[in-house]
Amino acid sequence: MVLRETVCLRRLAAGSHSQEIRFGRFLGNDAVTVERIIAGWGEPTGAAVAGRHVLALQDTSEIRFQTTPDNRRDLGKIKKGNCWGLLLHPMLALDAETGSCLGLVGGRVWTRGTEALPPHASRPLSAKESRRWVETAEAAKAVLASATRVTAITDREGDFFVMWARLPEERFHLLSRVMHDHALSGGGTLRRAAAEVAFCDSRTVELRERADRPARQADLSLRFGEATIRRPQNLEAAALPDGVTLRWVEVVEPSPPAGVEPLSWLILTTHAVATFADAWQIVAWYKQRWVIEQFFRVMKQQGLKVEDSQLQSAARLEKLVAIAAKAAVIVMQLVQARSGQDRQSASLVFTPSEIDTLTALQQRFKGKTRLQANPHPMGSLAWAAWIIAKLGGWNGYASSKPPGPITFFNGLAYFRACADGWALRDVYMP
Incomplete structure (x- = not known):
């Protein structure tokens, strides 16, 4: 496939x-x-x-x-x-x-x-x-x-009490955008408690393109705190506590562009959130x-x-x-x-025979200068991705737009034919 x-x-x-x-x-x-x-x-x-x-x-x-x-x-x-x-x-x-x-x-x-x-x-x-x-x-x-x-x-669909009560462990944390306005053990609700806390920091955040919106920048205000959500009264699951103490982080967009729905995220997590730097880290993880x-x-x-x-x-x-x-x-x-930030092995994706094909194809893209050569360690996934992108029509220059999925699909189509041919190199043809 x-x-x-x-x-x-x-x-x-x-x-x-x-x-x-x-x-x-x-x-x-x-x-x-x-x-x-x-x-x-x-x-x-x-x-x-x-x-x-x-x-x-x-x-x-x-x-x-x-x-x-x-x-x-x-x-x-x-x-x-x-x-x-x-x-x-x-x-x-x-x-x-x-x-x-x-x-x-x-x-x-x-x-x-x-x-x-x-x-x-x-x-x-x-x-x-x-x-x-x-x-x-x-x-x-x-x-x-x-x-x-x-x-x-x-x-938001993963925000329900059983998740918060059953799953967290010392090295296993949860992070979810809030769907329900949870009742709190001390009375009141989560959203009301958050509304009483003053915003403590602001930052411009890059929002990636989604199916329902283009990429854009958003100027966000941030606040955070801690709350103990109460077990729902109609929950019949046994062996669950009466409440779970969590940290919350809220970011809102007070002045969105004209005609754009303002961003508003209320996030719950089991991670410790002691400073606004911790809170922005929670937002960054959720963005992923x-x-x-x-x-x-x-x-x-x-x-x-x-x-x-x-x-x-x-x-x-x-x-x-x-x-x-x-x-x-x-x-x-x-x-x-393509970025080479994570040096995973090409064997994560390609078979040994296909890696041999990639090694042979690299000679075609050696380039006349260091800037035109494959900059990644041979045998790494980044090295393989660079070759596939070149086969798909990417010129390889740092100033060029990074190759996207379509470029890689085109490169893989070309590579498929090369790999099929390379596999026949030792086959005897009468």
């Missing part, structure tokens, strides 16, 4: 009908399960996180597939209206210092059933979709055991959620176009999405590796 930038089985098979049949049989094999595919996500990641502070990002994306009233492909309802598909909930690991993507940690892929469910409040956590936030974080602790520290980051949004874009419209798949059953589509998630992360790692 990475080398052919597609999830289409016919294109993956490169014209070989027998290979297309093999791919189809693989996805249809009962011994190949979504759970086993997802379990393999974290194998290289567990080694890559050793000795690092890791930001573990969770989020959910709805994957929509075309259906007809007579053929729903066994898919469930998503979104509002006549939309059918499945859901992907991954956790990504980033290096907290460099922002480099270290790989997938775990998650879920599932299709909603058609049966009617009891009201949400009357169901235990084990019967709710929201259990994915807790289960994914709990499973991540084993995968990320070699990290020095983990900060699990969620958006942008990476998982980019991951979904690579999965869908700006990369693998997984929603275009014509597979006819939900069971096979679930497996395809789980495999495509791994491919999307590899593309992201190539894009990020």
Whole structure:
């Protein structure tokens, strides 16, 4: 999928009908399960996180597939209206210092059933979709055991009492944007308590481009404090405390540009926040959620176009999405590796034969001056990314715009042909 930038089985098979049949049989094999595919996500990641502070990002994306009233492909309802598909909930690991993507940690892929469910409040956590936030974080602790520290980051949907009460440990912290105006143990609510605290600092922050807004700068005011959120009265889960003491950080945009909705984030965390420098660090870590949004874009419209798949059953589509998630992360790692900030090995993405191909291709891009040569250590992922970007049309000059996903997809398409040819170099042709 990475080398052919597609999830289409016919294109993956490169014209070989027998290979297309093999791919189809693989996805249809009962011994190949979504759970086993997802379990393999974290194998290289567990080694890559050793000795690092890791930001573990969770989020959910709805994957929509075309259906007809007579053929729903066994898919469930998503979104509002006549939309059918499945859901992907991954956790990504980033290096907290460099922002480099270290790989997938775990998650879920599932299709909603058609049966009617009891009201949400009357169901235990084990019967709710929201259990994915807790289960994914709990499973991540084993995968990320070699990290020095983990900060699990969620958006507002991951803000509920069970998360705060069950998950934190000495080296495992939580950070989430607030959804609920939590009741506090001493009376009142979190938002009311925050509103009584004066703003203590201001700063201009760069906001990255998102699907619903362009990139821009925002002048933000900041305040922070501590609060003990109270256990909800209707919560039936046993062995949970009556309250959890957390730190909160709020940033607001008092004077947004004309016609722009002002930014307002209220963030909860288990990290200590004693100074405004600590508080700005919390904001900076939360901003890294942008990476998982980019991951979904690579999965869908700006990369693998997984929603275009014509597979006819939900069971096979679930497996395809789980495999495509791994491919999307590899593309992201190539894009990020261009900076050379994180010296991960090229073997994280490429096979030994493909690394041999890259070594041969580097001779083509040696350049006449030092500034035109590959500046990264041979065998590193940054070294490989530099070559792939050059194959995609990037000129390599520091003054040029850094190569993006499209450049890397073009470079990978070129590299695929080179790698196929290089693999035949020792084949005897009569």
